[in-house]
Amino acid sequence: MANSVDQAYLTARKALLDVLDILGPHLKSVILVGAQAVYVHVGEADFSIAPFTYDSDLAIEPRDLVADPKLVEVMGLAQFF
Numbered sequence: 719m720a721n722s723v724d725q726a727y728l729t730a731r732k733a734l735l736d737v738l739d740i741l742g743p744h745l746k747s748v749i750l751v752g753a754q755a756v757y758v759h760v761g762e763a764d765f766s767i768a769p770f771t772y773d774s775d776l777a778i779e780p781r782d783l784v785a786d787p788k789l790v791e792v793m794g795l796a797q798f799f
Contacts, residue, residue, distance in 0.1 A: 726772055734774040740796040744789055747782035751775045 741748055752775035783789060 730772040730774065736796075737774070737776070737798065740792055740798070741789075743784050743787060744778070744782075744792070746784075747779045749777040749779060751777045 738745065738748065752771065752773065778789070
């Protein structure tokens, strides 16, 4: 991604932001996991790995979910499954 914008990367990040927006009431329970979270916290490495990923991995801490709206309802209304 030197001087050009990688459209696939932008699309993937937009999708992540869309999901986080939809999960609004449940954000306290959402945890970003996977390589992207590692890159955000540790920065670039001195060995050969991709500097970013296209996927987005989220985990849910069920103890922090709000009762209403239900997570499955929120995701269904947004047509994410």
